[in-house]
Amino acid sequence: MNITHAVNGKFGQYGGQFVPETLMPALAELESAYAAAIADPEFTAEFDWLLKTYVGRESPLTFARRLTDHLGGAKIYLKREDLNHSGAHKINNALGQALLAKRMGKRRIVAETGAGQHGVGTATACALLGLDAIIYMGTVDIARQQPNVYRMKLLGAEVRPVESGSKTLKDAINEAIRDWVTNVDSTHYLLGSVLGPHPYPTIVRDFQSVIGREARRQILAAEGRLPDVLIACVGGGSNAIGLFQAFLDDESVAMVGVEAGGLGIESGKHAARFADPDRARVGVLHGTRSYVLQTADGQIMETHSVSAGLDYPSVGPQHALLRDVERAGYTIATDEEALEAFHLLSRLEGIIPALESAHAVAEVIKRAPKMSKNDIIIVNLSGRGDKDLDTVIKLTADSHQPSAKN
Amino acid sequence: MTLKTIESTFTRRPAFMPYIPLGYPTPAASLDAVRAVVAAGADMVELGVPFSDPLADGQTIQAATQRALENGVTVETCLQMAAQLRAEGITVPFLLMGYLNPFLAFGLENLTAAAARAEIDGFIIPDLPPEEADEMDALCRTRNLALVYFLAPTSTPERIALVAQKARGFIYLVALTGVTGARNQLSDTLPQFVARVRAATNTPLAVGFGIGDGAQARQVAQFADGVIVGSALVKRMAKSTAAVRALAEEIAGAVHSL
Numbered sequence: 001m002n003i004t005h006a007v008n009g010k011f012g013q014y015g016g017q018f019v020p021e022t023l024m025p026a027l028a029e030l031e032s033a034y035a036a037a038i039a040d041p042e043f044t045a046e047f048d049w050l051l052k053t054y055v056g057r058e059s060p061l062t063f064a065r066r067l068t069d070h071l072g073g074a075k076i077y078l079k080r081e082d083l084n085h086s087g088a089h090k091i092n093n094a095l096g097q098a099l100l101a102k103r104m105g106k107r108r109i110v111a112e113t114g115a116g117q118h119g120v121g122t123a124t125a126c127a128l129l130g131l132d133a134i135i136y137m138g139t140v141d142i143a144r145q146q147p148n149v150y151r152m153k154l155l156g157a158e159v160r161p162v163e164s165g166s167k168t169l170k171d172a173i174n175e176a177i178r179d180w181v182t183n184v185d186s187t188h189y190l191l192g193s194v195l196g197p198h199p200y201p202t203i204v205r206d207f208q209s210v211i212g213r214e215a216r217r218q219i220l221a222a223e224g225r226l227p228d229v230l231i232a233c234v235g236g237g238s239n240a241i242g243l244f245q246a247f248l249d250d251e252s253v254a255m256v257g258v259e260a261g262g263l264g265i266e267s268g269k270h271a272a273r274f275a276d277p278d279r280a281r282v283g284v285l286h287g288t289r290s291y292v293l294q295t296a297d298g299q300i301m302e303t304h305s306v307s308a309g310l311d312y313p314s315v316g317p318q319h320a321l322l323r324d325v326e327r328a329g330y331t332i333a334t335d336e337e338a339l340e341a342f343h344l345l346s347r348l349e350g351i352i353p354a355l356e357s358a359h360a361v362a363e364v365i366k367r368a369p370k371m372s373k374n375d376i377i378i379v380n381l382s383g384r385g386d387k388d389l390d391t392v393i394k395l396t397a398d399s400h401q402p403s404a405k406n
Numbered sequence: 407m408t409l410k411t412i413e414s415t416f417t418r419r420p421a422f423m424p425y426i427p428l429g430y431p432t433p434a435a436s437l438d439a440v441r442a443v444v445a446a447g448a449d450m451v452e453l454g455v456p457f458s459d460p461l462a463d464g465q466t467i468q469a470a471t472q473r474a475l476e477n478g479v480t481v482e483t484c485l486q487m488a489a490q491l492r493a494e495g496i497t498v499p500f501l502l503m504g505y506l507n508p509f510l511a512f513g514l515e516n517l518t519a520a521a522a523r524a525e526i527d528g529f530i531i532p533d534l535p536p537e538e539a540d541e542m543d544a545l546c547r548t549r550n551l552a553l554v555y556f557l558a559p560t561s562t563p564e565r566i567a568l569v570a571q572k573a574r575g576f577i578y579l580v581a582l583t584g585v586t587g588a589r590n591q592l593s594d595t596l597p598q599f600v601a602r603v604r605a606a607t608n609t610p611l612a613v614g615f616g617i618g619d620g621a622q623a624r625q626v627a628q629f630a631d632g633v634i635v636g637s638a639l640v641k642r643m644a645k646s647t648a649a650v651r652a653l654a655e656e657i658a659g660a661v662h663s664l
Contacts, residue, residue, distance in 0.1 A: 016538050017535065017538060018534065019535065020556065021557060021558045024535050025558075025562050164468060164472075181583070182584040185560075282510075292507065298507045298512065
């Protein structure tokens with residue numbers, strides 16, 4: 001079983017191309033254009049140059065001294081994707097695909113967004129490269145991510161509200177795909193996670209895998225050895241795969257993906273595709289075969305998470321394979337645990353994480369104390385939390401006053 | 407002899423092939439709509455199975471199938487409704503049309519067996535291109551059911567050849583680059599698209615997406631073997647069965663006059 005690359009568009013039994021015929025030629029065109037682009041030194045040089053001079057890569061690997069001392073176990077390093085221009089790992093993929101679209105002669109870009117980070121990343125890349133950006137966003141997400149909506153508009157993007165279904169990320173993807181079906185000749189669909197039909201899970205993974213390549217080099221420089229555990233949150237799973245990919249062949253390195261446990265598995269109000277066998281089974285959503293939260297009748301379930309970026313009923317196909325073959329383990333953090341982690345990291349390290357990334361930090365809080373002081377954890381701090389302040393203020397009015405002692 | 411029934415539909419004259427979302431606006435009303443289009447002269451009926459995330463559909467069918475879901479309609483219910491129509495003596499071919507995931511949840515083997523029992527003649531699954539259809543294709547062959555593939559204006563010569571080789575029953579040609587829904591005008595390039603596919607296969611060609619009235623249906627019937635009408639009928643379903651029947655008669659008359 002090849003866990004590092006798709007074979008005939010599939011990761012084991014997962015992945016594939018379950019899309020209407022109208023899009024099949026576009027996927028073939030995208031696949032060949034992508035293969036040509038990454039074989040072209042000019043393309044890769046331009047991408048690398050923009051990552052360095054525009055995104056600000058490489059992003060630091062920060063030793064979290066006070067968090068490490070507080071938890072009293074493993075040494076904790078933070079991979080600082082929150083310091084990227086536009087505030088999250090999403091820009092890596094958005095820039096890569098926008099360059100690819102431009103090379104393909106497609107000047108109109110459509111994208112979906114949940115938390116708004118991918119929408120902001122896409123709007124940013126399109127502004128930089130002079131492309132038209134149309135961002136689909138569910139009205140529930142628009143309400144809870146206002147700062148990012150405003151950011152996208154400032155960057156020249158058109159934000160189209162989506163009223164259908166659960167009015168969150170999955171519905172935004174439906175609308176983006178409908179737009180793409182209608183305008184496929186002129187338009188590139190800039191999908192934001194390792195989801196959707198082949199070749200998207202591969203393209204997005206490749207553009208994000210700079211995270212793990214840097215982290216591997218940085219930890220070897222800092223500690224002279226590989227880490228014991230990698231931890232990242234998993235919505236679609238692009239920041240997690242971005243960190244994991246460069247370490248897949250390093251057998252000593254364990255990997256943990258953290259799904260949104262919402263109000264708890266029993267409540268049914270969560271987005272934990274791997275942790276809830278009663279509600280999540282292998283199925284097909286948005287062009288790819290993977291684990292899908294669905295009813296017994298095969299209707300897609302509405303999910304819940306405090307973090308919009310994890311609020312999605314399916315998960316990237318490569319994660320499904322990594323989980324089946326036990327190369328990576330998957331666990332959950334609840335809304336409450338994520339909020340606690342959000343506050344703890346803010347107070348101990350001076351770093352306000354995105355609520356998505358706070359799910360990964362919550363797993364660090366559980367795991368680090370049980371590990372030896374010689375062990376090393378790298379956690380992907382996939383984004384910064386400025387966008388979440390409204391949500392957090394509302395949710396923690398009673399419990400976590402900012403003035404509270406640590 | 408279910409696949410044969412579909413194939414023989416196209417031999418005499420162009421076929422009128424309405425799409426009726428089961429369960430909309432109510433299960434009983436959707437059965438009435440099927441009866442009405444058959445009485446009006448439909449040669450085959452596509453029975454729509456609802457899905458929560460219909461990404462190839464425009465707003466009319468999205469809203470209708472959403473309502474059907476709210477009415478509790480499932481794959482199981484759809485099979486029962488088809489069986490009921492058969493028991494009443496309706497003999498035109500029935501095709502179940504729906505997205506893949508509810509069918510997967512039902513189990514493809516169970517589904518094809520149950521469909522054969524309900525005297526359904528085949529399946530149309532918009533998110534199941536031939537590359538992903540091996541299992542369903544084999545199960546349908548075993549039961550002598552049609553599995554209908556699509557071609558679109560964007561399809562390359564290679565894809566036309568692939569679908570031509572795999573197709574049984576008929577090929578569903580998407581009349582426009584877009585989602586379902588009635589449009590004011592047909593695409594200028596539709597005749598050339600149909601001719602391109604015609605040059606590659608003898609399988610009957612049915613055209614759907616964007617066809618909403620008798621005049622458009624007559625235009626399409628001049629060069630296609632079947633005319634599929636969905637959203638325009640669905641809009642009438644919101645009004646009354648009589649309104650469905652009136653439009654179906656207009657379209658059937660136009661298609662069959664050729």
